[in-house]
Amino acid sequence: MLNLGILISGRGSNMESILRSIKRKKIPIRPAVVISNKPDAKGLKIAESMGVSIEVVESKGFAGSRAEYDKRVMKVLSEYGVTPKNGLVCLAGFMRIISPEFVKRYKNRIINIHPALLPSFPGLDSQKQALAYGAKYSGCTVHFVDAGMDTGPIIMQAVVRIKEGDTEESLSKRILREEHRIYPEAVNLFARKKITVSGRRTIIS
Numbered sequence: 001m002l003n004l005g006i007l008i009s010g011r012g013s014n015m016e017s018i019l020r021s022i023k024r025k026k027i028p029i030r031p032a033v034v035i036s037n038k039p040d041a042k043g044l045k046i047a048e049s050m051g052v053s054i055e056v057v058e059s060k061g062f063a064g065s066r067a068e069y070d071k072r073v074m075k076v077l078s079e080y081g082v083t084p085k086n087g088l089v090c091l092a093g094f095m096r097i098i099s100p101e102f103v104k105r106y107k108n109r110i111i112n113i114h115p116a117l118l119p120s121f122p123g124l125d126s127q128k129q130a131l132a133y134g135a136k137y138s139g140c141t142v143h144f145v146d147a148g149m150d151t152g153p154i155i156m157q158a159v160v161r162i163k164e165g166d167t168e169e170s171l172s173k174r175i176l177r178e179e180h181r182i183y184p185e186a187v188n189l190f191a192r193k194k195i196t197v198s199g200r201r202t203i204i205s
């Protein structure tokens with residue numbers, strides 16, 4: 001069975017939805033470890049209460065380069081069996097850019113969720129960006145991670161209509177509901193080897 005590593009920095013609600021779905025829907029993947037770059041990430045407690053191993057690789061005060069930090073993360077992942085051959089890495093609110101070295105080693109094995117319909121509104125504060133732009137629709141995207149910022153091949157998207165009077169908070173809340181639905185679904189597809197990458201496209205069988 002594949003081994004899953006989830007990287008978080010905070011709340012961990014996407015992590016929780018993935019872990020719950022693995023149990024409930026019998027997704028054929030073993031939640032091996034949750035790693036946070038912040039020791040006080042709320043998600044760590046949730047993971048622990050769900051019986052998943054947790055690790056902290058603190059980024060604050062880390063003197064080395066991005067590649068050196070990621071080397072540490074990759075070491076922890078490997079120790080838990082989340083390897084480039086037998087692993088999947090889910091970024092779930094992990095507030096760090098991944099180094100090209102990490103991306104290369106885990107090619108097409110790192111996925112991320114982004115709270116907008118990529119390629120619109122990449123980077124931070126996507127819900128705020130969508131509102132400021134006056135978009136009528138936004139949503140969320142699960143995609144493979146490549147060396148760019150939110151640029152990898154798209155696996156799944158869900159559309160959310162923007163209502164008049166929406167605030168960043170109300171829109172984020174509705175998008176988050178969709179995130180919790182499609183992220184576990186994408187993990188399920190990956191675990192069942194139903195995703196093939198062909199250039200920029202993914203083919204779901």
Ligand code: GRF
Binds near residue numbers: 092
């Ligand atoms: C989510 O909105 C996700 O799309 C973005 O960061 C947020 C993380 O939330 N990448 P949570 O930690 O999963 O609750």
